[in-house]
Amino acid sequence: MLGRLLGGIATSLLFSVFEAWLIRAHSNANISKQLLAKSFSTAAYGNSIVAIIAGLIANKAASYNEMKQITGIVYKGGFLNPFDIALVALVACGMLAATLWDENFGHTNTTSQSSDDGRGQPNWYDGLKNAFIATTRSRDILLCGLISSFFEGSMVSGCRSCSRIICAFLDLRVYFHSCL
Amino acid sequence: METKGTDVKLPFGVIFSTFMVCCMAGSSFFSILIQKNKAQVIAVGVLGVAAASMAIVAFSSSGDVAFAAMNLFEMCVGMYFPVMGTMKGSIVPEDKRAAIYNLYRIPLNFIVLFSLLTDLTPKQSFQLNCGMLTVATILQIMLMKRRSLHDEQEDGVPSKVEHQDNEQEIAPLTNDSEV
Numbered sequence: 001m002l003g004r005l006l007g008g009i010a011t012s013l014l015f016s017v018f019e020a021w022l023i024r025a026h027s028n029a030n031i032s033k034q035l036l037a038k039s040f041s042t043a044a045y046g047n048s049i050v051a052i053i054a055g056l057i058a059n060k061a062a063s064y065n066e067m068k069q070i071t072g073i074v075y076k077g078g079f080l081n082p083f084d085i086a087l088v089a090l091v092a093c094g095m096l097a098a099t100l101w102d103e104n105f106g107h108t109n110t111t112s113q114s115s116d117d118g119r120g121q122p123n124w125y126d127g128l129k130n131a132f133i134a135t136t137r138s139r140d141i142l143l144c145g146l147i148s149s150f151f152e153g154s155m156v157s158g159c160r161s162c163s164r165i166i167c168a169f170l171d172l173r174v175y176f177h178s179c180l
Numbered sequence: 181m182e183t184k185g186t187d188v189k190l191p192f193g194v195i196f197s198t199f200m201v202c203c204m205a206g207s208s209f210f211s212i213l214i215q216k217n218k219a220q221v222i223a224v225g226v227l228g229v230a231a232a233s234m235a236i237v238a239f240s241s242s243g244d245v246a247f248a249a250m251n252l253f254e255m256c257v258g259m260y261f262p263v264m265g266t267m268k269g270s271i272v273p274e275d276k277r278a279a280i281y282n283l284y285r286i287p288l289n290f291i292v293l294f295s296l297l298t299d300l301t302p303k304q305s306f307q308l309n310c311g312m313l314t315v316a317t318i319l320q321i322m323l324m325k326r327r328s329l330h331d332e333q334e335d336g337v338p339s340k341v342e343h344q345d346n347e348q349e350i351a352p353l354t355n356d357s358e359v
Contacts, residue, residue: 016281023269023277036269037214040262044207048200048258055196131279140271140330143323145284148264150316151227153291154309155257158234160295162250163192165237165302 024104058082195247199254206258219266220324226263227320230256231313238306271327 022043026036058081067078076084135141213222229252236249272280291312295305 012282012285015285016278019265019268020278020281022265024274027274033270034214037219037262037266038211040265041207041211041214043265044210044258044261045204047261048203048207051203052197052200055193055200059193127276127279128283131276131283134273134276135280135283140323140326141280143319143326144268144271145280146287147223147227147316147319147323148268148284149287149291150312150319151230151260151264152288153295154230154234154312155260156288156292157295157305158250158253158309161302161305162237163195165246165306 021101021104025102028102028104057085061085198251202251202254203258206255206260207262209255210259210262214262214266219263219270220320220327222259223263223267224317224320224324226256226259227313227317230260231310231317234306234310234313238303238310 022039023036026039061081062079064081065077067075067080069075135145210222233249233252233256237246237253240246240249268281295308300308
């Protein structure tokens with residue numbers, strides 16, 4: 001359960017923070033906006049290549065050895081190998097990002113609209129509150145959010161169902177074969 | 181994939197790799213398209229083709245056609261990330277960017293929960309996806325019109341001739357979407 005909870009938090013950060021960092025780093029380096037599209041395109045391209053390689057490695061690793069128990073609840077081998085490889089990859093990625101990437105906070109002004117708690121520090125929920133107000137006030141931002149939610153939602157549920165529907169089609173074909 | 185046996189093992193590795201190659205093709209195709217067109221216009225095309233391919237999967241009777249349509253959908257997915265990244269980059273204000281991106285995930289989570297908790301057949305879930313993508317296409321057309329007006333205002337007051345040209349460009353698109 002704890003793993004699923006942390007995984008959910010990580011997924012949420014994955015889809016928001018990297019894009020925000022990239023856009024800010026682009027404007028810090030004074031690169032033109034046209035090239036931002038090219039950066040995103042290259043990122044998607046590299047993402048697909050790494051997904052293919054990762055799928056091959058995970059397949060090989062999962063069939064490398066059988067799952068055995070070490071102590072009470074600790075197991076190793078079998079299906080757990082890809083997770084261990086992912087752990088190594090993520091730690092390496094984190095160390096590289098921490099050392100090679102420049103930090104930026106993405107603020108342009110921090111004084112507007114934040115109610116502080118009496119000591120001059122903004123509250124922890126101010127970021128989300130301001131974001132929610134900005135989203136509901138501006139129709140462009142709201143539309144953008146709905147569009148991306150609809151597409152990503154149908155993408156996720158489509159990927160879940162596509163294996164089931166292809167199996168269903170193949171069963172249909174097998175049935176016709178046995179009829180003839 | 182001809183088989184007479186009763187247990188059919190799908191080559192999931194090959195299927196997954198095919199989908200990822202289509203993703204790669206989609207993102208390369210985007211980098212060609214973005215040189216001549218605006219991101220909002222490309223987004224309308226991406227969402228429309230995605231809705232059409234989901235409709236094909238939902239209503240097709242042959243496995244080959246469904247697989248080809250899934251590949252087309254994966255191409256749209258490959259184009260989706262760069263085009264949305266560029267669009268969100270220009271629409272969302274800089275200082276609230278990460279928080280707004282996180283807020284965008286909330287409806288997505290509701291959609292995923294809905295699809296997990298309700299027991300839909302695969303056909304029904306594809307029909308639902310097609311519906312959602314059609315709504316997204318319509319919303320994107322609205323957004324595109326709003327942004328083109330906004331860009332005009334940023335460039336300065338447009339002359340009457342330019343405004344008429346823009347209207348003529350937008351009108352055929354709405355005719356197509358009504359068909």
